Amino acid sequence: MRRQLRSRRAPSFPYSYRYRLDDQDELNQNYLADEEEEAEEEARVMVVPKSEEEEEEKEKKEEEEGQGQPTGNAWWQKLQIMSEYLWDPERRVFLARTGQSWSLILLTYFLFYASLAAVITLCMYTLFLTISPYIPTFTERVNPPGVMIRPFAHSLNFNFNVSEPDTWQHYVISLNGFLQGYNDSLQEEMNVDCPPGQYFIQDGDEDEDKKACQFKRSFLKNCSGLEDPTFGYSTGQPCILLKMNRIVGFRPELGDPVKVSCKVQRGDENDIRSIRYYPESASFDLRYYPYYGKLTHVNYTSPLVAMHFTDVVKNQAVPVQCQLKGKGIINDVINDRFVGRVIFTLNIET
The missing domain is CATH 1.20.5 (Single alpha-helices involved in coiled-coils or other helix-helix interfaces)
Known part of the structure; x- marks a missing residue:
């Protein structure tokens, strides 16, 4: 509140007192100015809370209005924003x-x-x-031939019971399917009869078709499936076929054919008392070499050696190792069991 000072009429004083009264008037005026400033500050303080209250009320109203609207509007707005982002027709x-x-x-x-x-x-x-599509440029890493056997056996374990055909019938089916391409009639029709004991070298351009020598199914005799359709599995004398992998240009060194030899890998050597080989030489004849590749040597038939295990101990697992023997043949690679040799197990139950 403003304070008002009552003006009083100053009595007549001596001239020396007039200056004192003038100083008093200045003090009063200064006091009144200070009072006015304080009043204005109080008015401002009173106005600020009102403005804050108004803002809080507005925010509450907006929140109430937002809560009153359905939630679907927010999703609709998001969909609109997304659609405008995908395609804005105004800005194109x-x-x-x-x-x-x-x-x-x-x-x-x-x-x-x-x-x-x-x-x-x-x-x-x-x-x-x-590079040539007919002859590999580099063959240094495939010179030692690998071997594989048929019929197919899981983990190369031949387990069967002679008195239970279901345990060995799949071996017979596998061998019959594999030997279809070796049928005598088919070999006589497609391939030529070559003289044994010498290489069958064919000159000419590398893209010319090459002839192949016959390897008839009948060469396997008791393991051909012609004389014994069960390949000896019904009598506990199984046949297993061995073949060398094809290598373009491979020739056995010194003109000596590669031979096959099987024995007990570890254990008693008497566990295998008799093995018959077909052909009887237990070797791959020279007339099937060299091999010119699948593009030109189309009808080529890999030679086979059949092992007929006629006398093997029964009711126990017998580990067997069959090796290739010949000049330049590697058969003792520890970390590869198929280079120059193959290891399998016979377990014939009665």
Whole structure:
């Protein structure tokens, strides 16, 4: 509240007192000015809380209005924003890019991948010009021939019971299917009868078709399936076929055929008392070498050696190792059990 000072009429004083009264008037005026400033500050303080209260009331009203609206509007707004991002009809932009921007991006990527494909194609074309599709360029790492046996057996374990055909019938089916290409009539029709004991070398261009020598199914005799359709499994005398993997240009060294020899890998050697081989030489004749590749040596038939285990101990597992024997043959590689040898197990139950 403003304080008002009552004006009093000053009595007549001597001239020396007049200056004192003037100083008193200045003090009073200063006091009144200070009072006015304080009043204005109080008025401001009273006004500020009101403005804050008004703002809080507005926020509460907005929240109430927002709570009163259905929640679906928020999802609808998000869908609108998403649709506008995908396609904005006003600005005519798709995924925040104009048609010109998309065209430049697509053109850039097309030129990049086209040039990349052209470089790769050129490299491949140059590579194929330097290699032959008929003869491998590098054969140093495949010189030692590997071997494989038939019929197929899981983990190379031949387990069967002679008195239970279901345990060995799948071996018979596997052998019959494998030997279909060795039928005598088919071999006589496709291949030629070559003289044994010498290489069958064929001159000419590398892309010329080569002839193949006959290897008839009848060469396997008791293991051919012609005389005994069960291949000896019904009597506990199983037949197992062994073949060398094909290597283009391979020739047994010194003109000596590669032979096959089987024995007990570990244990009593008397567990296998008798083995018959077919052909009787237990070797791969020289007339089936060299091999010229599958593109030109189309009818080539890999020679086989059949092992007929006629006397094997029964009711126990017998580990068998069959090795290739010959000049330049490697059969003692520890970390590869199929280079020059094969190891399998016979477990014949009665």
